[in-house]
Amino acid sequence: MLPGLSIAMMQRHLTEGTWMVIRVGVVGCGWFGRAHCRTYKTLSGVELAAVADRNKQKALEAARDYSCRAYSSLEEMLKREKLDAVSIAVTPQMLTRVAIEAAREGVGILLEKPLATSLSEYEELYKVVKKAGCMLMPGFIELFNPAYRALKNAIRCEIGELYLLSSKRIGWNPKREVKWEVGVIHDLAIHDIYLFRDICGEPSKISCRAGYILNSKFEDIAVITMEFPSGVLGIIETNWLTPTGERTLRATGSKGSAEVDFLAQSLDIKFRERTVKPHIRREEPLRVELQAFVDGIRRGEADLNEEDGLSVWKILQQAIDAARERL
Known part of the structure; x- marks a missing residue:
């Protein structure tokens, strides 16, 4: 199995004839989550399918502005949408929790910095990603x-x-x-x-x-x-x-x-x-980064991965x- 796409996702793309279209969701509708939404809308071969935020009003506003569906949780979004990948741009104390939930569903993850609030927290995520075999790309934008x-x-x-x-x-x-x-x-x-x-x-x-x-x-x-x-x-x-x-x-x-x-x-x-x-x-560095993320999802291997995140977090x-x- 390619690390970027789960077996179920690969089968769906082959069945539906949508192999080149990557369906993404954004978790977190603050200013930077909205920047992810805006940027995904400019990338060819990418469909911004949905956004999620605990503040449903923020999710609804982002969905209206970027022509996608809104959810109040990642769990609901993953249940209703057939996503290949998600960007996670929530507050630091929520990053690992949300990323673990996404990893367990086998979707590719672009995780914004600082990835976690402690090394032990990141190591928990690292283990889940390894077990799930999904792709995790740290948001090292510079x-x-x-x-x-x-x-x-x-x-x-x-x-x-x-x-x-x-x-x-x-x-x-x-x-x-x-x-x-x-x-x-x-x-x-x-x-x-x-x-x-x-x-x-x-x-x-x-x-x-x-x-x-x-x-x-x-x-x-x-x-x-x-x-x-x-x-x-x-x-x-x-x-x-x-x-x-x-x-x-x-x-x-x-x-x-x-x-x-x-x-x-x-x-x-x-x-x-x-x-x-x-x-x-x-x-725009974010556009270059998200293009690299999407390209990584397509080929099953990102330029940056969970190993880079672990090394940086140790430092x-x-x-x-x-x-x-x-x-």
């Missing part, structure tokens, strides 16, 4: 940012031997209003953790200092340092307190440096005598534990 792809090319071809990765991911915290029960490491630092891992592999050492300014339970500020077997040092600065947002990553090498601005989708490659600004064709948990040791 990997699909065209500016990041340009940065990786600069690291490979332009700046020489890599010495240092340093990132800044800061901005005011909007998550308090929607009661996200996690800190800034789960929300923002996870992006740079999976990016650093993509560039350098698994770190050999992780340390973290955090601040609890507006909340004694969840960190508002964190500085994470990572050391890699290659000798590369990684530094992640993140906070929920800065009034304006910044999403940047700089790679420093023996010949020069390259700095990406994820929001502007721009890259500056700096040498002693000059600065190069390569042209980057702007693309994330070490950073969280290191921060809390200092309380």
